[in-house]
Amino acid sequence: MLNGDFFKKDDVVGVAQDLLGEILITNFQDRLTAGIITETEAYHQSEKACHAFNARRTKRTEWLFHDGGRAYVYLCYGIHHLFNITTGREGDAAAVLIRAIEPVQGLETMLERRKQEKIQPKLTSGPGVLTQALGISVKYTGVLLEKTSGIWIEEGTMAKSKKKVIASTRIGVDYAEEDALLPWRFYLGDSKWVSKL
DNA sequence: ATTAAGATGCGCT
């Protein structure tokens, strides 16, 4: 299991890249589901796309300010639960949004939760759909990423040198003006399990 | 108390 030190680094952009290829696992009600992280985005309080821009501290953003290694889950467009991992030290608001995974375990459970019949990219590619497949919802916001929480990260088997990391601008953050141009979205170039090319 | 807008995804054309 990836421990706290992995996430407490003071470099959310680096952590976003390093998370590609690692395994995100949930285990709720004895239903184990897991997938390889294929797409991420970094957010930091120093830029406008971040909920905690300008050190804006509210009930929702509170967990962003905690030290790394926790879940930050919030509701988007009133419908979608988006899952982030907090990074950095106490007081420094930063997180990595998980945007897509490639399913590796618990396929039946994922299909059922997504009400689908076929294993295909739209099953788990997209920040709102992967949380559905894994059973993650806003009630898990703030939990530590460890087995007892039911959500944690394991080291993937992919060699670091073999990862083909592509950087691009983040999705859906036009409101962030010049910060919308930051190349803080990362995905595995040879994976079809990404939300968008 | 009121309100505007959002780190999306689905279904239809």
Add this chain to the structure above:
DNA sequence: GCGCATCTTAATA
């Protein structure tokens, strides 16, 4: 490719 559902959050009064 386009419209729209849906509701919490946070800013304003």
